[in-house]
Amino acid sequence: MLGVRLVDGFAEEGGFPPVRVGIHTGPALTSDGDWYGRAVNVAARVCAVAAGDEVMVSETARAAAGQLDSVEWGARELHWLRNVSQPVGTFVAAARAEWDQGGRGVVGSAEGLTGTRLCVSGVGGEARP
Numbered sequence: 184m185l186g187v188r189l190v191d192g193f194a195e196e197g198g199f200p201p202v203r204v205g206i207h208t209g210p211a212l213t214s215d216g217d218w219y220g221r222a223v224n225v226a227a228r229v230c231a232v233a234a235g236d237e238v239m240v241s242e243t244a245r246a247a248a249g250q251l252d253s254v255e256w257g258a259r260e261l262h263w264l265r266n267v268s269q270p271v272g273t274f275v276a277a278a279r280a281e282w283d284q285g286g287r288g289v290v291g292s293a294e295g296l297t298g299t300r301l302c303v304s305g306v307g308g309e310a311r312p
Contacts, residue, residue, distance in 0.1 A: 186238040187254060187278050194236055205230025207241040207271075228264035229273060242272030255279045 186204040193199045207229055209222025225241060233239035240248075245256065257275035264271055 186240070187276055190236055190238055191278060201235025203230055203233040203235055204238040205233050205240075206238070206244045208244040208247045225264065225267055225271060228267060229262070229271065232262050232264070232273070233275075238276045239273050240276050242274070245274050245276075253279055 193202045207226040211218045211220040254276050261270040
């Protein structure tokens with residue numbers, strides 16, 4: 184999964200702020216190089232609740248992804264997201280070999296970078312012009 188590889192790569196490189204990735208699947212509209220729609224908003228909100236160095240995936244996106252042998256999934260959590268009428272089920276994703284005893288994804292250290300975050304949100308699905 185690209186999100187896990189992205190987080191792992193930044194963590195290994197060092198010198199970057201902790202990366203948060205939020206992924207949701209659904210239709211989106213595109214106009215003048217930008218993306219709009221409910222799915223885009225949900226992806227951004229999922230990204231906002233992810234911790235640093237964490238990939239959080241909506242239940243919808245996890246189902247759409249199917250079986251991913253190289254990804255380990257955390258426990259399902261419900262989040263009430265801003266401007267989203269129903270709670271969204273999410274899962275933390277990490278490379279299979281990188282899970283701590285508490286069941287949280289571990290992809291790198293944020294030592295020395297507290298308070299600084301880079302957030303990447305992604306949306307997949309049907310694009311409409």
